[in-house]
Amino acid sequence: MIRRRFFILTARNLYSISWQIITDPDLVALVRRAYSQGVVMDTWMHGEWQAEITREAQRRLEDMATGLASQVSDAQTTWPIYPLSTLYLAHLFQAVLTSMALFTVHRQSDTNQVTESYVEQALATLTQFASEESWGLHAVVRVFHVIWSFEDLNALRYFRRLPRAEFLSGVSHRPWVQELLADQLSLYLRMGVVKESLTGKGEMLRLTPRGHHVLAEIERVLEESGELAWRANQQRWDVFRTMDYDTVFNVVGPDSEQATRDFLDHLPIKPGMQVLEVGAGTGRVCVDLGLCERVLPGGQVVAVEPSAAMGAHLQDKCERRAISNVQIVKARAEDLPFADQQFDLTMAVAVLHFTDVDAAVKEMARVTKPGGRVAALVPPPNMEVREIPMVALWLRPLSELAEEFGLSFGERNGLPPGRLENAFHQASLQDVTRWPVPVTVTAEDYRAFFTFFVKGAAFFQHTLARLPYHERVHLLQNLEKRGEQIASQTQPAEKRHIYYGEAIWGRVPLP
Numbered sequence: 001m002i003r004r005r006f007f008i009l010t011a012r013n014l015y016s017i018s019w020q021i022i023t024d025p026d027l028v029a030l031v032r033r034a035y036s037q038g039v040v041m042d043t044w045m046h047g048e049w050q051a052e053i054t055r056e057a058q059r060r061l062e063d064m065a066t067g068l069a070s071q072v073s074d075a076q077t078t079w080p081i082y083p084l085s086t087l088y089l090a091h092l093f094q095a096v097l098t099s100m101a102l103f104t105v106h107r108q109s110d111t112n113q114v115t116e117s118y119v120e121q122a123l124a125t126l127t128q129f130a131s132e133e134s135w136g137l138h139a140v141v142r143v144f145h146v147i148w149s150f151e152d153l154n155a156l157r158y159f160r161r162l163p164r165a166e167f168l169s170g171v172s173h174r175p176w177v178q179e180l181l182a183d184q185l186s187l188y189l190r191m192g193v194v195k196e197s198l199t200g201k202g203e204m205l206r207l208t209p210r211g212h213h214v215l216a217e218i219e220r221v222l223e224e225s226g227e228l229a230w231r232a233n234q235q236r237w238d239v240f241r242t243m244d245y246d247t248v249f250n251v252v253g254p255d256s257e258q259a260t261r262d263f264l265d266h267l268p269i270k271p272g273m274q275v276l277e278v279g280a281g282t283g284r285v286c287v288d289l290g291l292c293e294r295v296l297p298g299g300q301v302v303a304v305e306p307s308a309a310m311g312a313h314l315q316d317k318c319e320r321r322a323i324s325n326v327q328i329v330k331a332r333a334e335d336l337p338f339a340d341q342q343f344d345l346t347m348a349v350a351v352l353h354f355t356d357v358d359a360a361v362k363e364m365a366r367v368t369k370p371g372g373r374v375a376a377l378v379p380p381p382n383m384e385v386r387e388i389p390m391v392a393l394w395l396r397p398l399s400e401l402a403e404e405f406g407l408s409f410g411e412r413n414g415l416p417p418g419r420l421e422n423a424f425h426q427a428s429l430q431d432v433t434r435w436p437v438p439v440t441v442t443a444e445d446y447r448a449f450f451t452f453f454v455k456g457a458a459f460f461q462h463t464l465a466r467l468p469y470h471e472r473v474h475l476l477q478n479l480e481k482r483g484e485q486i487a488s489q490t491q492p493a494e495k496r497h498i499y500y501g502e503a504i505w506g507r508v509p510l511p
């Protein structure tokens with residue numbers, strides 16, 4: 001066991017400790033392991049951080065956090081480790097456990113109500129994660145200390161200067177914290193990454209050149225580990241979870257219904273078939289467009305959907321229409337809970353661009369019978385919403401921000417051209433064929449467009465994910481207002497554009 005090293009913490013060695021932690025070659029993989037195992041932090045949320053925590057759950061959270069913090073403080077620790085106070089560690093564990101519990105609540109029940117059982121579940125996940133890490137609980141501290149530092153330093157870079165009191169309360173960049181950010185600030189000041197100065201407006205904080213350097217390194221870690229993209233995905237998830245999907249989808253894509261029907265007509269769907277629809281959402285395809293009827297008599301559609309809200313909507317539709325041949329399964333495309341070679345046909349509409357496409361197509365191929373087809377319809381590869389003239393004008397502030405952040409891809413969405421076909425080949429599918437599917441996208445109803453493409457479908461999520469919390473909220477509010485004004489100044493022809501989605505299929509080889 002490595003013994004705890006006592007040493008005098010000068011600003012210089014404090015800085016070198018933090019630099020070693022941030023540049024540790026394993027940090028990228030560690031961050032990835034954490035979020036992919038459900039050890040997640042609250043920074044991704046839109047407004048859902050206002051958890052409703054029952055009194056028992058709150059008490060349990062506090063006890064757990066104190067217990068974990070003292071385990072970390074008491075442990076014979078390896079060096080280098082930040083000299084963080086037990087109180088700071090308790091806050092950190094409490095924040096992590098609350099986020100994890102809330103994250104599970106969202107996915108399992110679509111409410112904000114954190115009860116004791118969710119808190120216990122969070123503790124079990126966190127303990128399991130720590131038990132597999134050579135750093136043990138310190139691994140958790142490392143990951144979240146880095147993520148918190150990103151939030152703090154990024155806010156200072158974004159605002160250039162922040163009043164000390166505003167920073168300490170976290171009001172504009174971490175409104176979910178319940179305690180003052182005094183421990184963090186003292187650390188940043190001692191490390192020389194933040195500088196304090198007295199101005200006519202009171203005490204102000206700003207990043208030092210060293211602070212910019214540290215932030216760039218942290219940003220690299222979060223970028224390479226996929227954490228920033230992961231947050232962007234969570235924001236998208238939250239929007240899709242709460243919007244009236246069916247209405248919005250048909251308003252922004254008035255001919256997408258026909259395009260999907262044409263796609264279904266193309267597929268060899270026959271009565272009696274077992275069809276798997278991956279990412280079935282609210283049942284637009286399997287119920288509204290009649291997929292489940294096409295397999296009658298005798299056939300069944302298994303509808304896989306990871307979002308509880310979407311799944312509940314679909315369940316409700318099936319009940320209202322007395323449909324009995326749709327079975328809903330809560331799962332993800334990348335990890336399908338089915339035996340090999342179970343389905344005659346496996347398909348996904350407007351889903352695969354949200355997934356780890358190689359893993360998803362491989363799974364879809366695995367569960368399909370030899371000779372059966374795997375088929376997908378995806379939005380236009382590298383779709384650029386600014387091809388709609390009104391949208392280019394309207395969203396200019398967002399485009400400029402993306403550019404400022406060096407995110408030239410800010411307005412592109414969908415898979416890169418050829419990516420899906422490649423995944424089909426990787427999954428050893430045969431006779432892979434793809435064909436273009438024209439779809440009109442319109443911003444005539446600017447509110448629907450805004451909900452779907454800006455807040456939801458991820459065109460700007462990478463840019464939005466880099467904004468301090470309140471900036472994100474304000475920017476979205478201002479953009480929505482701007483939409484009304486621009487809409488009134490533009491002609492209908494400037495509000496729409498025809499894009500080309502992509503349909504594809506492949507056949508599972510016969511033995």
Ligand SMILES: C[S@@+](CC[C@H](N)C(=O)[O-])C[C@H]1O[C@@H](n2cnc3c(N)ncnc32)[C@H](O)[C@@H]1O
Pocket residue numbers: 240278279280281282283284285304305306307310331332333334348349350351354355356
């Ligand atoms: C744009 S909607 C499409 C829904 C439906 N297929 C349709 O055409 O209306 C995307 C759906 O994919 C689901 N989804 C997102 N990530 C997924 C994943 N990894 N595996 C399976 N489905 C996923 C979302 O929950 C959402 O219901």
